[in-house]
Amino acid sequence: MNTDIRTEEFHHVQAAHCENGVTTALLRHHGLDFMTEPLAFGMGSGLFYIQIPFLTINNGPAISFRTMPGAIFARTCKALGVEVSRKKFSSQEKAQLFLDKKISEGVPVGCQVGVFHLTYFPKEYRFHFNAHNLIVYGREGDQYNISDPIMEDVTHLSAQELNRVRFAQGPLAPKGHIYFPERIGAINDDLIRKGIVTGIKRNVRDMLRIPGNFAGVDGIRHTSNHIRKWRDKLGLKKASLYLGQIVRMQEEIGTGGGGFRFLYGAFLEESAAWLQDDRLANLSEDFTRAGDLWRGSAIKMAGVYKGRLTEQKDFEEIADMLVNIREVEKEAFQKLSKLNLGK
Template sequence: MSTEITAGGKPFVHHHSAHCESGVTSALFRDKGVEISEAMIFGIGSGIFFGHLPFVKWVGLPISTFRSQPGAVFRKAAKRLGGEFVTKRFRNPRKGMDELKRVLKAGQIVGLTTNIYWLSYFPNRFRFQFNGHNIIALHEIKNGFRVSDPVLDHPVDCLTEDIERARFAHGPLEPHGFMYYPKEIPRNPDLRTACIKGLKDSCNMMLRIPLPIFGIRGIRFLAKRIIKSPETLGFNEACRQLANIVRMQEEVGTGGAGFRFMYAAFLQEAAELFGSDDLARLSQEMTAIGDVWREFAVVSARIVKQRGQAQDNFSKAGGLMLVCAGREEALFRELNIVVRKLKA
């Protein structure tokens, strides 16, 4: 944790977060005097999810996601907490940069959507073309900006050129210089109503999407594919895809186990807010499920590393994922009942 001064002379406290989007959103709320944690934003914005998209290829590998689509957490959390935000996209990079400088000069910190490849303060190994990374610009400095990147544990400097490239990068999910900052945020947002909305939405997303690739059904779908993958794809390609799933699960900014621990943290906070023992118990169950996901990562890494020499094999990895699916299904079904008893 470290403190910075914005152009408006206000102190800004940088919090280390696990996920970029929820981190940025909670920092924007905190800047307006509303103390709210990252996990809370993640839960209210219904960030938890699962999806496996075998037909969408990213560097030749299918996408598995453990969170809702980029931008959704911010949008939903802002709406449910009654915050009014100014959001802008630009066609012209020059105009986009001028507007950013103007807003920063007025003393307002700004959330930016960027391409992680062009943010040169990351080590090379973390840099890949992904257009959904969120950061906060704090104030202008010589040749650049002071930037608070929530996945780092301290604010950094970034060159103007890099920021411009990152904001106006092309590719899937083009950011178009997307920038957002709060216009008006209620002093005391109604956390309880917002939590209930977020919980209900998460239950629906995990249980009720009528497509076999999303939610709990998506986990089962992927698990079965993993079990069959050595036969259908050949051992090497199967390893490559398995490694990719683990990468999506543990890569920068999930808080561990594909956001499951972060969601458990949210359930814990919600349990305190409502004084509900049911939620506290569900939080513990979510932690246990997260541990199974971690075990899946460890087993998968061993399979890839030892080339199937040891007793670990694809059916074991897929089996662990089926365990996760079963337990998550039970958890969300129970949550669906518990949430209806909560009073706003």
């Protein structure tokens, strides 16, 4: 098929994380110029921690530093009264036909994809992770116009390449998942402020009060306890690979251990202006500190993974670092919970 499909002018948004960037760009495209990446992340209650039981990714522990894929977009849109459409497909043909229909209507769409076969990614960043997000906003012949928020500029994928990543196999298989804003009503400052408060309160709940011991701030301690046992239980080689997996999940694929804490600090600073409450700006420093600690732990874990650190005491030190991080994040969210926002 050689017919070009063009949308109205689309503005690429580069972001620290893919779903934040897709959310920001799609909402801005529909006229919500106030939207920023920190605001989307915070209204979507994106900050989280979980070590998912009984699930491995790339033969290592399944750990995420953010909420479930798709939740940031859905929650942010809901807070602003934006109706959204989502679809998954049983076949590549149906998925491509629907995609072509939307972009022919001038509707840029978000797509969930796997990164292993993303041809514009450097090879060292291509591995089996199926919760990446990008925007398709047009087509020229066989080439689809792609706005990937973690890239500096727009790029392209052929129809075959795009179908392949939209139907990647394995955990979190996207199944052609496509999503976009459907209808946007009147949005005023009060609605934005209400969305901010709701996002903060939900994030407090998710980090402090979620049931079980493998999620929220208690999930950080859960992982810490595992790390203390890995060297003896798994052997140095496998234990090192597990720590490398945490670093990858934290720093390389956008689940954002340290980066997301910095981003949440930026959200609180923006929220302080929206709500005219300087207490939020002061609390942003606590999350910046947590981000610094996560980055420090990643450096230590990378030392074990690369074979520079090999002793049990190194695993103990990493575990202790996570215990410290847990205390910092727990205290920060407890402070947030006592602000009585929106009253």
